Amino acid sequence: MTALAELARLIRSKNAGPFELTFDIMFEDAATYERVKRSGAVSREAVASRYGLPAEDVKFFYCDNACAIKASIPRPSVQGDLLDSDGHGGQQYAPLMDIEIP
Amino acid sequence: MTEAIDEIRILAPTGVCGSGFLEESFERGLAQKPHFIGCDSGSTDPGPSHLGTGHAAFPRDAVKRDLRLMLIGARRVGVPLLVGSCGTAGGDVHLAWCYDILKEIAVTENLRFKLALIHAEQDKAYLKKRFGEGRIKPLHPAPEFNAAVIDRSECIVGMMGAEPWKRALEANADVILAGRSSDTAIFAAMPEMRGFPSGMAWHAAKILECGAAAVVNRKTPDCMFAWIRKDHFVIQAPDPALRCTPQSIASHSLYENADPFKLIECSGTLDLTNSRYEALDERSVKVSGSTFIPAERYTVKLEGAEKAGYQSIVIGSVRDPFIIRQIDDWTERLTARIHARVKQVYGERLPSDQYLLNIRIYGKNGTMGPLEPVKEIRSHELCLLIEVTAPSQDIASSIAGIIRHQGLHLPIPEWSGLITALACPYNPAHLDRGPVYRFNVNHVVEPDDPYEMFRMEFLEVNGSQFARAAA
Numbered sequence: 001m002t003a004l005a006e007l008a009r010l011i012r013s014k015n016a017g018p019f020e021l022t023f024d025i026m027f028e029d030a031a032t033y034e035r036v037k038r039s040g041a042v043s044r045e046a047v048a049s050r051y052g053l054p055a056e057d058v059k060f061f062y063c064d065n066a067c068a069i070k071a072s073i074p075r076p077s078v079q080g081d082l083l084d085s086d087g088h089g090g091q092q093y094a095p096l097m098d099i100e101i102p
Numbered sequence: 103m104t105e106a107i108d109e110i111r112i113l114a115p116t117g118v119c120g121s122g123f124l125e126e127s128f129e130r131g132l133a134q135k136p137h138f139i140g141c142d143s144g145s146t147d148p149g150p151s152h153l154g155t156g157h158a159a160f161p162r163d164a165v166k167r168d169l170r171l172m173l174i175g176a177r178r179v180g181v182p183l184l185v186g187s188c189g190t191a192g193g194d195v196h197l198a199w200c201y202d203i204l205k206e207i208a209v210t211e212n213l214r215f216k217l218a219l220i221h222a223e224q225d226k227a228y229l230k231k232r233f234g235e236g237r238i239k240p241l242h243p244a245p246e247f248n249a250a251v252i253d254r255s256e257c258i259v260g261m262m263g264a265e266p267w268k269r270a271l272e273a274n275a276d277v278i279l280a281g282r283s284s285d286t287a288i289f290a291a292m293p294e295m296r297g298f299p300s301g302m303a304w305h306a307a308k309i310l311e312c313g314a315a316a317v318v319n320r321k322t323p324d325c326m327f328a329w330i331r332k333d334h335f336v337i338q339a340p341d342p343a344l345r346c347t348p349q350s351i352a353s354h355s356l357y358e359n360a361d362p363f364k365l366i367e368c369s370g371t372l373d374l375t376n377s378r379y380e381a382l383d384e385r386s387v388k389v390s391g392s393t394f395i396p397a398e399r400y401t402v403k404l405e406g407a408e409k410a411g412y413q414s415i416v417i418g419s420v421r422d423p424f425i426i427r428q429i430d431d432w433t434e435r436l437t438a439r440i441h442a443r444v445k446q447v448y449g450e451r452l453p454s455d456q457y458l459l460n461i462r463i464y465g466k467n468g469t470m471g472p473l474e475p476v477k478e479i480r481s482h483e484l485c486l487l488i489e490v491t492a493p494s495q496d497i498a499s500s501i502a503g504i505i506r507h508q509g510l511h512l513p514i515p516e517w518s519g520l521i522t523a524l525a526c527p528y529n530p531a532h533l534d535r536g537p538v539y540r541f542n543v544n545h546v547v548e549p550d551d552p553y554e555m556f557r558m559e560f561l562e563v564n565g566s567q568f569a570r571a572a573a
């Protein structure tokens with residue numbers, strides 16, 4: 001088993017507009033990307049459970065051309081609203097880093 | 103402007119006017135004979151305060167440096183310069199701010215050109231009329247929207263599509279400054295006007311609008327260049343040290359988008375499902391297969407901000423392990439004590455639903471709040487950021503004074519006698535933040551046509567002379 005952070009070249013989060021948060025998990029090469037994709041460990045359900053959401057709230061994509069996996073969720077607070085803690089949404093990806101890949 | 107051409111060349115100096123680019127890269131881009139130069143100057147990414155206060159996110163001098171080089175370059179080679187989302191949020195005050203900078207440059211450099219200003223701020227009566235007609239529709243997720251929201255908004259802008267840009271170009275504007283615009287519309291307008299396929303135009307635009315962000319090895323913000331042809335486009339950064347690869351270009355469609363394959367614009371949806379990316383050489387990429395599906399109904403997205411109140415904050419840290427191990431209980435008791443003291447001071451004049459207390463605990467879940475999966479505290483110190491949002495700055499500031507004093511001396515059972523529980527790095531211990539704003543719209547308007555929301559004016563600029571001109 002290897003942690004996702006060991007296999008990805010970049011895991012990041014960012015606002016996708018003020019109302020959604022998006023995660024990009026990007027790989028250096030197709031072989032690593034395929035290994036992670038085939039493992040099924042990074043899935044809509046896995047992202048949902050890491051952020052305590054129902055699976056239907058997660059948009060989930062495999063981007064073969066980019067060797068990347070992408071997921072988007074509703075922001076817990078609208079960007080910049082009184083209870084928002086991360087205006088650019090840039091530090092919300094850490095819970096994805098230790099997903100174990102067989 | 104109507105002569106048929108087999109390719110259209112576009113120079114994007116940088117991802118945001120004010121973030122910078124290398125002059126050398128810009129000159130290389132100009133030497134490749136662009137048909138126009140485009141740049142966006144705003145985004146919602148810096149937050150709602152820019153729409154609310156009218157202030158830009160980038161410093162005036164930084165915007166002037168970039169705009170000056172772009173304007174002088176565009177005039178020297180005689181091609182249009184298109185700058186969208188002026189002043190970050192693209193309202194009238196933001197556009198006026200950018201126009202003021204442009205005027206200074208025109209005077210100093212003694213430049214002559216026809217200028218178009220395209221306004222994106224929305225008239226409240228117009229929005230109420232469209233809302234009443236059921237022609238303002240929510241996106242998902244969307245806050246409640248109605249006439250009261252329109253009334254209390256500081257500023258609501260519409261995000262223009264390519265059509266107002268095309269109209270200004272058709273009127274032979276040399277320089278176009280626009281309020282809030284789709285970033286991509288700035289770059290897609292001329293290619294669509296000149297008959298290039300919309301799929302190519304919008305996909306190239308999506309990459310260009312971020313400047314050199316799509317290269318493998320970006321060091322600083324810099325230029326990007328595209329050649330759009332009938333069935334493909336080629337993308338390359340003018341700086342020879344920067345490389346685009348099929349993967350880096352394909353990856354770019356992920357950035358700041360919820361869906362990496364479908365990008366929604368006013369006039370339709372860019373579909374990248376069947377896009378193909380090929381390396382032309384070690385630093386250029388050829389893209390084909392992207393399509394654009396016209397919308398059944400033209401829609402314009404709204405962005406709005408309203409004042410949420412006035413804020414003051416107290417920053418204090420805790421090092422005592424006794425307090426740290428009961429921090430949730432301690433902050434709950436602190437909150438109750440603050441409310442009790444506010445009630446003593448203000449009585450009925452300030453009901454508790456008129457102000458909001460929020461305690462952020464850094465070292466516990468300050469960064470992720472409710473999304474934080476780590477529940478136990480692993481740090482030997484915590485930073486507390488205690489904030490109050492109230493109907494006036496005076497009240498917020500007064501409550502911050504109460505927060506400081508109640509927080510300093512809130513007891514814990516482990517110690518007997520008066521404790522001082524918070525380490526405050528600043529004096530005075532609280533900071534007044536002034537008015538704070540929130541985004542309050544995530545909706546689209548269905549206008550009669552793509553132009554009715556975007557008032558346009560034309561000026562003939564001749565050094566220090568600015569004369570109204572006909573379209």
